Amino acid sequence: MSEAEESESQQLARNLNELLQEIRVAQAGVQILFGFLLSITFMERYVAASGYVKAIHLTTVLFATAAVLLLTGPAAWHRVLFRQGRREYIIRVADKLAIAGLACLAVAVSGTLLLIFEMVIGGLVPVVLGGAALVAFGVVWFAMPLQQRSRGPAPERIDSE
Numbered sequence: 001m002s003e004a005e006e007s008e009s010q011q012l013a014r015n016l017n018e019l020l021q022e023i024r025v026a027q028a029g030v031q032i033l034f035g036f037l038l039s040i041t042f043m044e045r046y047v048a049a050s051g052y053v054k055a056i057h058l059t060t061v062l063f064a065t066a067a068v069l070l071l072t073g074p075a076a077w078h079r080v081l082f083r084q085g086r087r088e089y090i091i092r093v094a095d096k097l098a099i100a101g102l103a104c105l106a107v108a109v110s111g112t113l114l115l116i117f118e119m120v121i122g123g124l125v126p127v128v129l130g131g132a133a134l135v136a137f138g139v140v141w142f143a144m145p146l147q148q149r150s151r152g153p154a155p156e157r158i159d160s161e
Contacts, residue, residue: 020074023074026105056115056118073101074097077094113126114133
């Protein structure tokens with residue numbers, strides 16, 4: 001069945017399923033990252049770490065926490081509002097939560113890179129690498145898709161993507 005032949009209800013169900021699948025991919029990564037960030041506090045080197053390193057760590061933990069909150073939010077919304085006839089609303093909110101969650105995940109991953117390199121080598125290199133990672137996430141995850149989006153919808157195709 002092509003998208004043009006779907007009923008509105010079928011399209012909403014498909015859109016929600018696709019969105020939840022995409023979020024599952026990001027959730028796995030953020031959960032592993034969160035666990036790693038929590039484990040750092042139990043390392044002997046952490047006790048002797050500078051205030052700068054601890055500030056990077058805590059900031060990164062906050063962004064990872066926000067990513068968990070925002071990326072798991074759509075599943076909670078879906079479950080709480082299940083069979084309430086609010087699928088379209090759930091999709092609109094879930095889309096915003098997922099995008100915000102990905103932005104927080106990008107900051108958390110970049111912060112983790114900064115943290116690791118700061119603890120291993122220090123100096124300017126960690127700041128450059130962390131900043132470069134953040135820019136790369138911004139370009140690949142946001143700027144490039146937004147550029148395509150600004151071009152408007154693609155012409156309809158007979159074959160599926």
